[in-house]
Amino acid sequence: MVELNMMCGSGAGFSPFMTGTILPLVAYATFITAMLIAISFMLGRALSNPKLTLWSKTELVQLFVSAATVLFIPLVVSTFCSVDMGEVGGIFDITDGSGNIYDSAQRYLADTAVYAHNAVTVVRYHLEGYTVISYFNALMCEGQIGGGIGIGCFFGQGSDSIQPLGGYGATMGALNVAFNSSIMSYFSAMNFLFILLFVYRGFVFLFLPLGVFLRSMPYMRPFGSLMFAMALSFLIVYPLMLAIFGLMHGALLIAPQNAAGHPMDVASYNEKIFPESETGSELGGSTGGAEYVRALYFSGNDEVVGAISWAATAFIAGIFFPTLAMLATLASVSYVARLYGDEIDLSKLTQMV
């Protein structure tokens, strides 16, 4: 179960983190920067250097802008905490949303990870089952007298052998593609989830104090602006986009249909792929015939196309849409950086997505 209320809870929420950790650090950074500016201003006056004096005045304004931004963040966070995505969805006649924006974003990625993991489970079940049954080897003694018994094996062995359930190479080739894809989707969903958790817990801790300090340092303003822009965008746009995609839960995270037209159920593909030897299945397997063995693994629940479809839809939910959220966030970084008066080229960073 995912721990929610990481941003909006009264006890362990973002507010204590902000007030207890970030604001003191920002205060230190602001104080140090203000001291540097004051010294520069005094030096400018003492040396009658108008350039230094002007620089100090400009930096003082920028310091004020930086500090105002830091104070703006708790306002945004509290607003996002008070927005109920259920009500937002209600405006558009969507009934899938619930909770605040930060919780909805987290829940969407957690549900996506579970969905992708279910795809892995279903595909793996088929792969394991087909592998086991394709190696089932039947021995048919010469001189059959009935019931699979032949006189050819009475005094030695004279028999034909065959793998009556062999030949799932093509099917397993298809499932292998789906297996790799679903694992990638699972990892991707987990990756985006951990980025989100890092944003909730560690991102602003580093970027905001550094941003305040660096924005006032000569030649370092673009870097400081980038810090601010990233902190703001990842705190605002990234969760917002994910929460919006979370409202599409009803179409995005539904199980594909099986051949009969019903939604597939992951409960039909549990871990009991290997028959229990205590129940006598080994004896049954050796005497019951091919269909008996096949039914041990697939009793009407083999859905190769459905399993592959599940992996494909997991790709859409776990890779495609979270990537779109990340792209929108990076686009927002450029905008926010421009708000602070700097142009930032993020094309290289985007290519890493």
Add this chain to the structure above:
Amino acid sequence: MKRLMVLLLLVPLAFAAWQSVAAMAMATSAILLAGIYIIGFGLSISELQILAKEEFFQLIALMVMIAALWGGDGILNSVSTNMAFAGDAGTMQNASVIILADWRANVSSALGGLAAMDQSISIEASKGGQCNIFGIGYSVSGCGGYSMLAAPLSMAGGIVGFAIAEIASMERLVQISMNYALNFILPLGILLRTFKMTRGAGGFMIALAVSMHIMLPAGIIFNSMLAETFLADQATLAEEGKTPEYPPVPAEATIMECTGMDTGVIGDSEGISTAVKTYGLAASVDTSTNEGKAVTSYLNMRNALRSYLYAMLIEATMGPILALLLMVASLRALTSIAGAEVDVSAVSRFI
């Protein structure tokens, strides 16, 4: 200026559905901008006044964009319901769903055919025999020659699996676009584009909504049209008495029955089966031996391959690629128009 503000506040009354959400967002933004401008004017802070003016220009740009989308809504609907694209399905989206279901059935049938051939071959390849008395004897795998057919079938299975995944992905994307593109993603995009902090994300969502709604089904329908032209050409061949090169329905190849104990070297010719299928058979292949039967089965499979190429390449591969290319190209162009600097090359790499 005052008249324009009043006009903006009245705008919500003139719209319906997503347009009303957009109008409310614009009105809110206008009120905020007016507040910023008033503070700037009152305290003589020129930066605030400049910021308010700049944002007001952005608001006007958004109004133009919404007007274009509002006017374009009719165009989008007329394109969407155009008989040439939508056919009897009513809308392009419904038509694309029907086409995808058809492609999915063909590709699933191809996988079924491959699996059936694979099972026949593997059962034949597994046939062997052993004989021993008092621990002395031999075992033979007289049908081992069939094993050579397993590797290409496994590879083919991988390709078909990929094709099924592609079509399932497209189905899910079209479903999402039908449910959410115009009535959820588009108005939210407009709402987000109104505010400076979320302008990039908003522009991106506007572009995404329009691209998903129109370009995604369009790509599927265009590919289907191309495929129909291709099939018409094949039908002409059939009318001329020639065999179509690429039949649209996957055909199964006949796999010849092998005799496990028949090694051909021990002098045992027990149970030689007759050749069931003879098309494409090279004259030099001796079908009385297990090796000859394996080669004959291979040749049968080779001849059946073309019937798989249509479903695999034209429908399942070309279709999704064309649709996604159209969508990404449209996304790139529209994000630029919407003023969002989003590098969609990351999305292109999904193709």
